[in-house]
Amino acid sequence: MALGHFTFLSAFLALSTACVRANLVSDLLWGLNVTVGGRLSEAKPVALPCFHYYEGQAVQRNDGECAQVEAGYTSPTYRVSRFNDYMMSHWETCQSTSEQCVLDSSNPSNPQAWQEFNCSQGSIAPHYIDVRYPTDVLAAYTFSAATGTPLVIKNTGHDYKGRSSQKxxxxxxxxxxxxxxxxKTFVPQGCPKSKQYAAMTTGAGVGWQTAYEYADANNFTVIGGYHQTVGVSGGWVMGGGHSILTPVYGLGVDRVVQFKIVTPDGIYRTANECQNTDLFWALRGGGGGTFGVVMETTSIVEPHPLFSSASMKFTATANNTQGWLSIVVNSTYKWGTEGWGGHIGPSNLINVTPLLTLDEAKDSLKEASDYVTSQGGTVVIETLPSWWAFFSKYVISAQSAVGQDYLLGSRLMPSALFQSDDGKQKILDALVDMLPVANPYIVVGTPFLYNETAGATSVNPVWYDSLWHLSFHTAFEFDSTLEEKKAAYQAGNDIVKTFRAIAPDSGAYMNEGLVYEPDYQQSYWGSNYDRLLSIKKKYDPFGILDCWQCGKCIVTYAEA
Known part of the structure; x- marks a missing residue:
């Protein structure tokens, strides 16, 4: 549906050239605010109450408000409720110039943060619209076209690539x-009644914990992310969307059956397998913030399966991690055929499968559990009645840290590597070599057993014949120098280079890949890239949504 033009913005655009040149942005901001019902707000850094200077001007430190910021600084629920807060705090900063207003995540009350740095706006957008209606999005498109102001889209701020903030x-x-x-009988708009699904529809702001609680209360299961603040309808699903249930049930893009989206050409569209099919394909893997602003998503749900779950951990030493990683590498293909999905580290494992009974699960993991027990660790293998039971018991208390400066890298590891002694040895050697620099974070979240329709999604096809999404992070601190930041980026690149050499024809997960992934077109989309680019030009012919790293003040290093 076409959304038309806006009275206030059109009036300002019709003003005399001299007047527009003199007051264009401020006048259009006023008109924009009226158009969106007063939901245009100014944004300042969340940690500003702790500082004595903001943008070079003296300000009054507010001890009470600062104490609240410090208390919530590493809390995902605190951060998700505020526009000006991001899960990874370096995306609030201008990394190359140290324009920032952040605290010490290891000790938020550390006075060094406000004694050695002045508070600066960094990469936080100075204004934002609290989006409630499709017309809000069109108002933003109109404003951007009139002023040249870039646009970014933010939901929860759970964004490892920094696409949701920009100076x-x-x-x-x-x-x-x-x-x-x-x-139970959802039919995508414009489709025949024969195309009927049991499906859940969520607004763009819903996070996975909310969705899981809702699904459990209604006695069904949804396939989603591993952190309570990951959004259901945003970059997670549009970038692929891995889950530890993905090995059996597919990626997020395999499960979505309809998007409602405002595209940059000013139309509120429904995209599914029966209308706007090219856009539907592109949104199923082409990336968030690229083709428009998604307002809601509908995805297939499942009945509650009975899960077998396993949680193992031991204290890592210089002598026992290699033995553990050797078991993991050598067992991966067998575990893949049994439907196991999960996360594995140098001294821990947390996996689930809906395909094995409890006795079968114990037998499957016997070598691993015996090793963990021999190292004085703990092993819990059990059945759980629902995904929510697993998530609430194991995930909420052990999610990825927030408020820190993590730089991710990843590589999809093809199944063929785990079917030869040479391939397994190369992977093991690379994992062990990585340990002095970064801990491997093995996400068993690829659609290895899922019976996909070839070409139905726009993610890199190598997803469907891989067993690991192998990732890791490097990091810097709130007070790191530019050279230290460069070193962190370079270290990540060097690690991925090793895994790229082992799997040169594979790819990476765009949501958790290197900021400077070389040949990113091939890594993220493979043979789908050219078609994605043509669809992008069709729906956004003037490049209103232009987001190669969103123009960040990111540091560069020798190979960038």
């Missing part, structure tokens, strides 16, 4: 689109 941008905050419903 000097106008942001669209979709977090308050919190609608949620489900139907």
């Amino acid at each position: 000097g941008a106008l942001a669209l905050w979709t977090h308050n689109l919190q609608s949620i419903s489900w139907s």
Whole structure:
């Protein structure tokens, strides 16, 4: 549906050339605010109350408000409720110039943060719209076209690539689109009644914990992310969307059956397998913030399966991690055929499968559990009645840290590597060599057993014949120098280079890949890239949504 033009913005655009040149941005901001019902707000850094200077001007430190910021600084629920807060705090900063307003995540009350740094806006958009309606999005498109102001889209801020913040941008905050419903007989709009699904529909702001609680209350299972603040409808699903249930049930893009989206050409569209099919294909893997602003997503749900789950951990030493990683590497292919999905580290494992009974699960993991026990560790293998039972018991208390400066890298590891002694040895050697620099984080979240329809999604096809999404992070601190930041980026690149050499024809997960992934077109999309680019040009012919790293002040290093 076409959304038309806006009275206030059109009036300003019709003003005399001299007047527009003199007051264009401020006048259009006023008109924009009226158009969106007063939901245009100014944004300043969340840690500003702790500082004595902001943008070079003296300000009054507020001890009470600062104490609240310090208390919530590493809390995902605190950060998700505020537009000006990001899960990874370096995406609030201008990394190359140290324009920042952040605290010490290891000790948020550390006075060094505000004694050695002045508070600067960094990469936080100075204005944002609290999006409630499709017309809000069109107002932003119109404003961007009139002023040249870049746009960014933010939901929860759970964004490892920094695409949801940008210096000097106008942001669209979709977090308050919190609608949620489900139907046993959902038919995508424009499709025949024979195309019927049990499906859940969520507004763009819904996070996975909310979705899991809703699904459990209604006695079904949804396939989603591993952190409570990951959004259901945003970059997670549009970038692929891995889950530890993905080995059996597919990626997020395999499960979505409809998007509602405002595209940059000013139309509120429904995209599914029966209308706007090219856009539907592109949104199923082409990336968030690329083709428009998604308002809601509908995805297939499952009945509650009975899960077998395993949690193992031991204290790592210089002598026992290699033995553990050897078992993991040598067991991976067998575990893949049994439907196991999960996360594995140098001294821990947490996996689930809906395909094995409890006795079968214990037998499957016997070598691993015997090793963990021999190292004085703990092993719990059990059945759980629902995904929510697993998530609430194991995930909420052990999610990835927030408020820190993590730089991710990843590589998809093809199944063929785990079917030869040479391939397994190369992987093991690389994992062991990585340990002095970074811990491997093995995500067993690829659709290895899922019966996909070839070409139905736009993610790199190598996803469907891989067993690991192998990732890791390097990091820097709030007070790191530019050279230290460069070193962290370079270290990540060097690690991925090793795994790229082992799997040169594979790819990476765009949501958790290197910021400077070389040949990113091939790594993220493979043979799908050219078609994605043509669809992008069709729906965004003037490049209103232009987001190669969103123009960040990111540090560069020798190979960038």
